[in-house]
Amino acid sequence: MGLPRFGRPKGFEGDSSPNLYVANCGPAVGLSYDSIASVFSAFGELKGVFAADDSGARVIVSYRDESSATAALEAFDGHPCPDLGGRSLHIRYSVIQPTSQGQVNDSVPVSLMASELNIPGLYLLQDFVSIKEEEELLAAVDARPWKSLSKRRVQHYGYEFCYETRNVNTRRKLGELPSFVSLILERISSFPNLDDSANIVLDQLTVNEYPTGVGLSPHVDTHSAFEGFIFSLSLAGPCIMEFRQYAECAWLPNHTSSPSMKMQSPEDDKSFLRRAIYLPPRSMLLLSGEARYAWHHYIPHHKIDLVKDSVIRRGSRRVSFTFRKVRTGPCQCEFPQYCDSQR
Numbered sequence: 001m002g003l004p005r006f007g008r009p010k011g012f013e014g015d016s017s018p019n020l021y022v023a024n025c026g027p028a029v030g031l032s033y034d035s036i037a038s039v040f041s042a043f044g045e046l047k048g049v050f051a052a053d054d055s056g057a058r059v060i061v062s063y064r065d066e067s068s069a070t071a072a073l074e075a076f077d078g079h080p081c082p083d084l085g086g087r088s089l090h091i092r093y094s095v096i097q098p099t100s101q102g103q104v105n106d107s108v109p110v111s112l113m114a115s116e117l118n119i120p121g122l123y124l125l126q127d128f129v130s131i132k133e134e135e136e137l138l139a140a141v142d143a144r145p146w147k148s149l150s151k152r153r154v155q156h157y158g159y160e161f162c163y164e165t166r167n168v169n170t171r172r173k174l175g176e177l178p179s180f181v182s183l184i185l186e187r188i189s190s191f192p193n194l195d196d197s198a199n200i201v202l203d204q205l206t207v208n209e210y211p212t213g214v215g216l217s218p219h220v221d222t223h224s225a226f227e228g229f230i231f232s233l234s235l236a237g238p239c240i241m242e243f244r245q246y247a248e249c250a251w252l253p254n255h256t257s258s259p260s261m262k263m264q265s266p267e268d269d270k271s272f273l274r275r276a277i278y279l280p281p282r283s284m285l286l287l288s289g290e291a292r293y294a295w296h297h298y299i300p301h302h303k304i305d306l307v308k309d310s311v312i313r314r315g316s317r318r319v320s321f322t323f324r325k326v327r328t329g330p331c332q333c334e335f336p337q338y339c340d341s342q343r
C-alpha cells in the first residue's frame with residue numbers, strides 16, 4: 001500500500017510539529033476519521049486526519065498550528081480518552097519523510113483487487129466484456145476519427161471535453177452516445193455495489209488511446225463538470241492506475257485560505273497517500289464517492305509495471321472508454337476541500 005509522507009519520528013523526542021502521529025486510533029479499532037477529527041479539533045483548526053499506514057490503527061492528525069498539536073499531545077498522550085471509546089492513545093510529533101522522486105515513482109505495491117486499496121467507492125470488475133466484444137469496440141472506434149493530443153489520441157461522444165478548462169460546454173451537446181456502446185451501458189445499469197445503478201444515465205464518453213509508455217497526469221475529474229460516477233473500461237493493453245490523496249489541495253482554483261501558497265499543481269504537493277491497482281484489458285473500473293471526489297487518479301508513464309512479483313509489459317496500446325454524466329448544477333459533494341464548486 002502507499003506510503004504516507006508523514007511518518008513517526010525516530011527516537012522518543014521528535015521536534016515539535018503541527019502534525020501528530022497517533023497510534024491505537026483509527027477505523028480498525030472502531031474510530032472513524034470523522035470522530036477522531038471532531039475530538040482533536042477541540043485543540044485548534046485541523047488540516048485533516050489521514051491514515052498513517054495501512055494498519056487502520058494509526059493516524060496522522062494534522063493541525064494548522066503547532067501550538068494546537070502540542071496541546072492535544074499533552075492532553076491525550078498515554079491517557080484513556082473517553083470521547084474515543086476510552087482508548088489510550090500513543091502520540092508523537094510526526095515528521096515529513098524525505099522521499100526521493102525515485103521512490104515516489106516506483107515503490108507503491110500494486111493490488112489486483114479494488115477492495116485491497118481501501119478506498120471507499122472504488123470497484124473493479126474483471127472481464128466486463130468478452131474478447132469478441134473488445135475486438136468489436138476497438139474496430140468501432142478505429143473506424144472513426146481520432147483527435148491527436150501531444151502524446152495520445154482521443155474521441156469524445158455526447159459532449160466535447162475541453163482540456164484547457166478541464167470541463168465541458170453543457171450547451172453544446174454533440175449527440176447521443178453511439179450505438180456501439182449500448183451493450184456496455186446496459187451492463188452498467190446492473191453494476192453491483194451500486195444502490196440504484198439502473199437509474200444512472202451516462203451521457204459523455206471519452207475514448208483515450210495511450211501508446212506504450214504513455215500515461216495520464218494525476219487529476220480528479222472536475223467536480224463541477226461531471227457527476228458522481230465515473231466508469232472506465234480498459235481495452236487492448238493493461239496498465240496500472242495509482243490513486244493519490246493529497247493532504248493539501250492548495251493548488252485547486254479559487255483557493256482562498258492561503259493566498260500566498262506557491263503550489264501550482266498536485267506535482268508540487270508532496271504530502272499524499274498512494275495506492276495502486278492493476279487494470280487488465282476488458283476490466284471495468286468504477287470511481288464513485290470518495291474514490292471519485294477525494295482521490296487523484298494517475299496512470300504512470302511506464303512501459304513495464306511490477307504487479308505482485310510479475311513484470312507486466314504494457315501492450316502496443318491501451319484504449320479506455322470513460323463514461324460520465326455531465327453535471328448541470330454545482331457539485332455538492334461531501335469533500336469541499338477537493339471541490340471546485342465549493343471553493
Ligand SMILES: O=C(O)CCC(=O)C(=O)O
Nearest residue numbers: 206208221232297320322
Ligand atoms: O484511461 C483511463 O482509464 C482514465 C481516463 C481518465 O481518467 C479521464 O479521461 O479523466
Ligand SMILES: [Fe+2]
Nearest residue numbers: 219220221297
Ligand atoms: Fe480521470
